Amino acid sequence: MIVVVGSLLIGLVAGFLGQRSRMCFIGGFRDFLLIKDKELLKGAISFFASAWLTVEVLELIGKLIPKLYNVTNVNYVDYPSFVSAVISKFGLISLIGGLGLGLFSTLAGGCPLRQHVMAGQGRIGSIVYLIGFYAGIIIYYIIIIKIISKFI
Amino acid sequence: MGKKRSIKILDLPIFFGIVLGILAVLAQPLFKIQPPQAYGICTVCHGRDLLNWISKILFSIELESAEVSINYPLLTTIGLIIGSIISSKLNGEFRFIKTENLIKMFFWGIGVSNFGLLIISCPTRLFLRFAFGDPFALLSIFGLLIGISIGVLILRRV
Numbered sequence: 001m002i003v004v005v006g007s008l009l010i011g012l013v014a015g016f017l018g019q020r021s022r023m024c025f026i027g028g029f030r031d032f033l034l035i036k037d038k039e040l041l042k043g044a045i046s047f048f049a050s051a052w053l054t055v056e057v058l059e060l061i062g063k064l065i066p067k068l069y070n071v072t073n074v075n076y077v078d079y080p081s082f083v084s085a086v087i088s089k090f091g092l093i094s095l096i097g098g099l100g101l102g103l104f105s106t107l108a109g110g111c112p113l114r115q116h117v118m119a120g121q122g123r124i125g126s127i128v129y130l131i132g133f134y135a136g137i138i139i140y141y142i143i144i145i146k147i148i149s150k151f152i
Numbered sequence: 153m154g155k156k157r158s159i160k161i162l163d164l165p166i167f168f169g170i171v172l173g174i175l176a177v178l179a180q181p182l183f184k185i186q187p188p189q190a191y192g193i194c195t196v197c198h199g200r201d202l203l204n205w206i207s208k209i210l211f212s213i214e215l216e217s218a219e220v221s222i223n224y225p226l227l228t229t230i231g232l233i234i235g236s237i238i239s240s241k242l243n244g245e246f247r248f249i250k251t252e253n254l255i256k257m258f259f260w261g262i263g264v265s266n267f268g269l270l271i272i273s274c275p276t277r278l279f280l281r282f283a284f285g286d287p288f289a290l291l292s293i294f295g296l297l298i299g300i301s302i303g304v305l306i307l308r309r310v
Contacts, residue, residue, distance in 0.1 A: 003224045006183025010193055011231020014172055018232070019239035023168040025275035029297055033304045043165025044279060050173030051283035058181065091291055093270060098292030100267030101275060102299020107306065108260035109252070111275040112195035112268070115261075116229055120236025121245060125252030132261025137200050139262060140269045141215040148270070 015117055024114035026105040176280050185226070187219045190284040194277035196268035198228040 017023070021043065028041035105111050108129055110118065115133070118126035161167050176192030179185040185192055201221035207213045220226070240246040268274050271292050273281060278296065281289035 001224065002183055003185055003220060004227055006179060006185060007198065008227040008231045010172075010175055010179055010183075011228040012235040012238075013175060013231075014168075014193060014228075015232040015235020015237075016239045017162065017168045017171060017235075019236040019245075020162045020243075021165045021168040023165045025279065026296075026300060029300045030304055033301065034307075040165050043169040046166045046169030047173045047276075048169075048279045048283050050170045051177050051280055052173075054174050054177035055283055055285075058177065090288060094288040094291040095295040097267050097271030097273075098278065098295025099299040099302075100270070101264060101273075101278075101292075102296035102301075103303045104260050104263035104267060104299075105275065106300050106303025108257060108264065112199075112264060113232065113274065113276050116195060116232040117236040120233040121240045122248040123252075124248060124250040125254060125257045128254045129257040129261040132258035133265045134199060134203060134261075135258075136262035136265030137196075137203055137215070137269065140266050144266055144269075 014113065015120060018113060018117040019121060022114075023117075024110045026102065026111040027114065030106055173280075173283070177283070185220055190277065190281045190286065191218060191220065192280060193228060194274050194280075195229055195232070196265060196274040197272055197277065198226040199265075200269065201226045202229060 022040070023043050024040055025044050025047075028044040031037040031039070032041050108115065110126075112133065115126045115129050119130050172193065179192030180189075191197070197218060198221075200215065201217050202225050204215045204217040205221060205225040207215060237246065271278075271288075273289070273292065275296060278289050278292050282293060
């Protein structure tokens with residue numbers, strides 16, 4: 001039950017602060033390329049920095065299950081070094097997935113988090129985006145995953 | 153004086169980053185949003201888990217779900233929308249406006265969620281995973297930067 005309340009709370013805080021600050025994880029690098037604006041990039045970097053610091057502190061206290069394992073469904077023991085991870089099949093998928101995510105998010109004008117926030121603000125475009133977003137999840141599990149599993 | 157300053161802090165992306173970074177990691181020991189690791193905040197995966205939970209109850213069709221969300225729904229995406237509505241109502245920024253091409257936006261949404269599910273991350277969770285030391289997240293961020301660059305080139309041309 002605490003999972004439900006906790007995730008709702010995190011969402012509320014992220015939605016509230018995200019609306020105030022216009023935070024977007026895609027927008028940081030996009031604005032830097034387009035108009036040399038570093039404001040949103042600072043937000044993304046500070047998110048990473050504070051998350052990393054919190055991870056290190058929690059590891060020190062021993063409140064976190066060991067790092068690296070089970071972030072996704074990949075077994076990291078198979079990849080002893082970074083180079084072998086890059087060459088592996090899952091490394092290529094990571095690269096392609098990130099590329100598609102960046103391209104489509106830039107075209108849509110913001111990362112999924114920003115689109116949720118803009119939909120709450122009343123942007124019709126973002127509301128339609130969210131309809132496509134959730135339809136896409138269903139499409140993925142009905143069609144795409146069967147095509148992908150043939151190649152992997 | 154003090155009140156004015158605190159309002160200004162709320163508007164800073166850096167403040168968002170610091171607060172959400174701490175909260176997203178603390179979600180694991182505090183709210184038990186685990187396993188998998190690095191799952192405190194993610195729009196693609198939590199949206200999928202919510203959709204899976206709804207379809208399981210309404211139509212008894214299961215898509216796929218993270219371990220944490222097998223019995224309970226994750227309401228992060230709902231919270232995001234509600235939080236944004238509250239904030240924009242308080243500011244007087246809430247209004248329905250149509251600026252984008254709706255058909256295009258629909259397809260961009262499909263594209264983002266499909267590529268996101270391929271790596272089980274949204275851009276936010278990529279940064280979170282990288283903070284947890286996931287080498288594949290670094291690769292995905294690298295791909296993300298390439299993708300944004302291509303997108304910017306397209307935006308400039310059109």
